[in-house]
Amino acid sequence: MTVLARTYRWRMALLAAAVAAGVLLWLRQWNQGLVLTGMSRDVAWGLYIGQFTFFVGVAASAVTVVLPYYLHAWKAFGRVVILGEMLAIASVVVAMLFVFVDLGRPDRLLNVLLHPSPSSLMFWDLLALAGYLALNVILARAALAGPPAAWTRVMALISIPWAVSIHTITAFLYAGLAGRPFWLTAAMAPRFLASAFAAGPALLILLCRAFRYDAGEEALRKLRLVMTYAMTANVFLALMEVFTAFYSGIPEQAAHYSPWTWLSGGLAAAALAMALGRSRYAPAAVFASLAIDKGVVLIPAGFIPSPEGAVTPYIPTALELGIVLAIWCAGALLVTVLFRIAIAARQAEAG
Amino acid sequence: MKITRQAFLALLAATVRAFSKPRRMAMAIDLGKCWKDHGCTRCVQACHAAHNVPQIPDRRREIKWIWKERFENAFGEENAGPAVAGAPVPLLCNHCEHPECVKVCPTGATWKRESDGLVMMDEHRCIGCRYCMAACPYGARSFDWSDPRPFLRAIDPAYPTRAKGVVEKCTFCSERLARGGQPACVEVCPFKAMVFGDAADPSSAVAQLLQARHAFRRKPELGAGPNVFYLLDVGQDGILRGDWQSPRAPIANRRADCQSAPQGHREGA
Numbered sequence: 001m002t003v004l005a006r007t008y009r010w011r012m013a014l015l016a017a018a019v020a021a022g023v024l025l026w027l028r029q030w031n032q033g034l035v036l037t038g039m040s041r042d043v044a045w046g047l048y049i050g051q052f053t054f055f056v057g058v059a060a061s062a063v064t065v066v067l068p069y070y071l072h073a074w075k076a077f078g079r080v081v082i083l084g085e086m087l088a089i090a091s092v093v094v095a096m097l098f099v100f101v102d103l104g105r106p107d108r109l110l111n112v113l114l115h116p117s118p119s120s121l122m123f124w125d126l127l128a129l130a131g132y133l134a135l136n137v138i139l140a141r142a143a144l145a146g147p148p149a150a151w152t153r154v155m156a157l158i159s160i161p162w163a164v165s166i167h168t169i170t171a172f173l174y175a176g177l178a179g180r181p182f183w184l185t186a187a188m189a190p191r192f193l194a195s196a197f198a199a200g201p202a203l204l205i206l207l208c209r210a211f212r213y214d215a216g217e218e219a220l221r222k223l224r225l226v227m228t229y230a231m232t233a234n235v236f237l238a239l240m241e242v243f244t245a246f247y248s249g250i251p252e253q254a255a256h257y258s259p260w261t262w263l264s265g266g267l268a269a270a271a272l273a274m275a276l277g278r279s280r281y282a283p284a285a286v287f288a289s290l291a292i293d294k295g296v297v298l299i300p301a302g303f304i305p306s307p308e309g310a311v312t313p314y315i316p317t318a319l320e321l322g323i324v325l326a327i328w329c330a331g332a333l334l335v336t337v338l339f340r341i342a343i344a345a346r347q348a349e350a351g
Numbered sequence: 352m353k354i355t356r357q358a359f360l361a362l363l364a365a366t367v368r369a370f371s372k373p374r375r376m377a378m379a380i381d382l383g384k385c386w387k388d389h390g391c392t393r394c395v396q397a398c399h400a401a402h403n404v405p406q407i408p409d410r411r412r413e414i415k416w417i418w419k420e421r422f423e424n425a426f427g428e429e430n431a432g433p434a435v436a437g438a439p440v441p442l443l444c445n446h447c448e449h450p451e452c453v454k455v456c457p458t459g460a461t462w463k464r465e466s467d468g469l470v471m472m473d474e475h476r477c478i479g480c481r482y483c484m485a486a487c488p489y490g491a492r493s494f495d496w497s498d499p500r501p502f503l504r505a506i507d508p509a510y511p512t513r514a515k516g517v518v519e520k521c522t523f524c525s526e527r528l529a530r531g532g533q534p535a536c537v538e539v540c541p542f543k544a545m546v547f548g549d550a551a552d553p554s555s556a557v558a559q560l561l562q563a564r565h566a567f568r569r570k571p572e573l574g575a576g577p578n579v580f581y582l583l584d585v586g587q588d589g590i591l592r593g594d595w596q597s598p599r600a601p602i603a604n605r606r607a608d609c610q611s612a613p614q615g616h617r618e619g620a
Contacts, residue, residue: 032497032515033495033496033497033498033515033516034479034494034496034497034515034516035412035496035497035515039496040411040412040496041411041412041413041414041484041490041493041494042411042490044481044484044485044494045481045485099480102480102481103478103479103480103516104477104478104479104480104481104494104495104515104516104517104518105477105478105479105516105517106478108458108476108477108478108479109478111457111458111460111476111478112457112458112478114458115458115459115460115476117456117457117458117459119453119454119455120454120455120456120457120482121455122455122457122480122482123457126457173482174485177451177455177485177486178451178486178488178573178574178575179451179486179487179488179489179570179573180485180486251428302485303485306490307487307488307489307490307570308420308424308425308442308490309423309424310424312411
């Protein structure tokens with residue numbers, strides 16, 4: 001056994017152990033109830049739904065490699081497009097896991113299908129996510145089998161607006177609520193897409209490094225370019241929100257800005273500066289700042305203050321953090337397996 | 352043609368629906384009367400006892416179907432003149448005309464009943480996603496973060512208890528209405544401050560009150576159309592009038608007091 005294979009096994013075993021520990025934590029949460037989290041009557045959603053939102057974005061970002069490759073036949077992404085699809089698969093699974101652990105009665109999840117409710121965006125979001133997962137599984141399988149056939153191109157073209165739709169619907173989950181002024185903004189969906197198209201390519205770059213996968217110099221350069229443009233758009237849109245909230249002077253708009261929102265906004269600005277300055281660490285900074293902005297801060301900020309003006313702090317519990325970490329590990333496990341399959345197939349082709 | 356019993360009943364129900372005007376149940380709360388004893392929590396206690404609503408010590412996880420909130424928190428600072436600032440206002444589910452919670456529920460576990468406009472809740476279908484809590488602009492919904500039963504001092508066998516992991520809220524006492532009764536809060540109020548009835552029927556007491564008095568609702572600008580109205584007189588100066596004077600104690604300090612008081616504690620007060 002080579003050294004590499006041995007470290008691979010260790011890594012997988014460690015991730016699997018973390019996932020198993022997460023399952024135990026979740027069983028405890030199921031047994032005792034969501035009282036074991038930091039959520040409350042006033043802050044009804046926390047880290048779980050935030051992380052769900054973030055990973056729907058990462059899933060949607062596969063479009064940043066799928067679109068140039070399939071629509072514009074841009075060959076430089078030939079080696080990376082399969083990784084984008086694999087990442088989309090893992091991200092949808094992770095996003096769905098985050099919704100699942102947030103449910104008070106996960107045993108009744110099928111009620112969403114048994115009693116379909118077209119007026120609810122959550123119903124549409126679950127349909128869109130399931131469809132997107134299926135599309136990417138089919139696309140990835142086809143890509144592994146050999147050169148793209150005509151029907152795979154059609155599927156890929158369908159997946160482009162579909163990717164946009166999953167994150168738009170996810171934004172609509174929040175942006176359509178009359179009673180939550182922080183989220184009630186038409187810029188929510190565009191901003192979600194911008195931050196997704198920054199976080200996704202950033203993660204792809206990081207994963208290529210981690211798997212020592214040669215995606216090609218040009219592909220990496222273009223991914224960075226997409227990331228930088230998208231991050232610029234994201235920060236721009238965030239500033240638009242700040243302007244509207246504060247220049248209008250409507251108290252309930254500004255009330256949701258707290259040191260946490262300013263901190264995460266500052267981190268995003270710093271990450272953008274690193275990307276513009278072509279720092280080697282820019283992809284990590286962009287990814288981390290967006291995981292915080294969208295995955296941690298955005299959701300609780302919409303709940304604080306409450307409609308009655310109550311400021312109830314939200315502090316995630318250790319159990320909550322443990323479950324989040326375990327789902328990240330499950331995602332890492334899935335990405336590792338899927339990427340190894342993809343990389344092995346590419347090497348077989350090349351060899 | 353042979354007609355089954357089930358088909359007959361369905362036909363009968365459809366006929367009744369087609370020929371009867373839907374009712375629109377509404378509540379008018381006369382704050383002037385309510386403030387005759389601004390420390391009174393009998394409506395809260397009667398409701399919570401009748402519906403097995405637990406008394407959870409952790410305020411962050413509390414479950415409440417009806418509760419009292421300071422006037423400015425209920426209606427906004429800009430609406431709370433000096434005469435009413437700090438006054439306690441009973442809050443409950445508004446049974447809106449266009450309920451946000453019903454719109455967002457992914458399973459139909461909460462719905463608007465066509466016959467009388469009540470916003471109903473099926474805790475057996477609820478998956479506990481709490482989307483309705485995010486959507487409700489009035490904070491009317493509570494989630495069972497843990498098993499509520501250990502926090503019940505006494506269980507009323509006439510009404511079901513809930514399990515952990517579902518959302519619950521005021522039902523306008525649909526179970527009492529079905530028996531021809533009035534909501535528990537309305538019945539128990541010593542000052543008859545709450546009037547409940549069919550607002551679509553012009554001869555009803557609630558419809559006439561809404562005609563005659565200055566009535567207002569929480570956040571009307573959102574378009575949800577709350578069916579809980581508040582009544583207060585407006586002076587010649589255009590300022591809301593209440594008998595509300597300086598509070599005996601702020602509500603925040605009373606909270607513990609309210610929750611620990613057994614039912615009927617203030618009967619002699």
